[in-house]
Structure formats: structure tokens, C-alpha cells
Amino acid sequence: MSYSFGYNLSFHAFLIIQILFEYRGLTANQIAHIMHWGDYTLAQEKSVYNYLRKLKKQKLVTAYHLQGDYTRGSIYYLTPQGFELAKHLLNIDRG
Numbered sequence: 001m002s003y004s005f006g007y008n009l010s011f012h013a014f015l016i017i018q019i020l021f022e023y024r025g026l027t028a029n030q031i032a033h034i035m036h037w038g039d040y041t042l043a044q045e046k047s048v049y050n051y052l053r054k055l056k057k058q059k060l061v062t063a064y065h066l067q068g069d070y071t072r073g074s075i076y077y078l079t080p081q082g083f084e085l086a087k088h089l090l091n092i093d094r095g
Contacts, residue, residue, distance in 0.1 A: 007058055007060065007085065008058070010051070012035070012047070012048075012051050013051050013054065013055055014089065015035060016031060016035070016048070016051055016052065016055065016061075017055070017060065017061075017078065017082060017085065017086050017089065018086065018089075018090065019031055019034050019035070020061065020076065020077060020078050020082070020086075021078060021083070021086040021087075021090065024077060024078075025064075025075045025076065025077040026075065026076060026077075027066075027073050027074065027075055027076070028045065028048050028049050028052060028073065028074075028076065029045065029073070031048050031052075031076070032044055032045040032048045035048065052076055055082070059079055059081055059082075060078065060079060060081055060082035060085060061076050061077070061078060061079065061082055062076070062077060062078075062079050063075065063076045063077075064077070
């Protein structure tokens with residue numbers, strides 16, 4: 001894990017932040033699909049949930065629980081702190 005801007009981030013956590021910055025909001029299954037090029041195991045999907053849990057604990061990611069008959073799970077997206085961190089990590093200038 002690297003310690004940058006006051007947050008403990010592993011490579012996979014950084015990748016999840018980058019993916020959420022690009023796509024704005026995704027389910028954990030969709031994140032696993034993007035991270036592993038569509039071919040992922042159940043263990044890899046569970047590791048995505050663990051990374052998301054750690055990012056939620058650091059208040060970089062938040063989730064909205066999906067409701068309905070055919071939906072389950074949550075949509076994860078960056079908090080304002082996570083959005084600012086993503087801009088710093090990806091070297092995005094203002095404007």
C-alpha cells in the first residue's frame with residue numbers, strides 16, 4: 001500500500017478510483033468486469049467488494065442501495081473527497 005495525500009491506497013484501490021472517476025457510478029460487478037477484462041472469478045469479485053469497503057471506510061467512495069424487484073446490490077460512486085483525490089492522482093488541472 002502506498003500512502004499518498006493522507007490515504008492508504010493499493011494499486012487496485014487506485015484503479016477503482018480511476019474507474020469510478022471515468023464512469024461516475026457502477027456496481028461492484030461492473031467494476032470487476034472492467035478491472036479483469038470481463039473474465040473474473042468469484043474471488044476477484046469479492047476482492048472488489050473488499051476494496052470498496054476500505055474506500056468507504058476512508059470516505060472516498062459511497063454507495064446507493066438499489067431498490068426494486070430485479071435489482072440488487074449498490075451503485076458505488078466517489079464522494080467529493082474521492083473526486084478531489086482522483087483529480088490529484090490523475091494530474092487533472094482545473095478548468
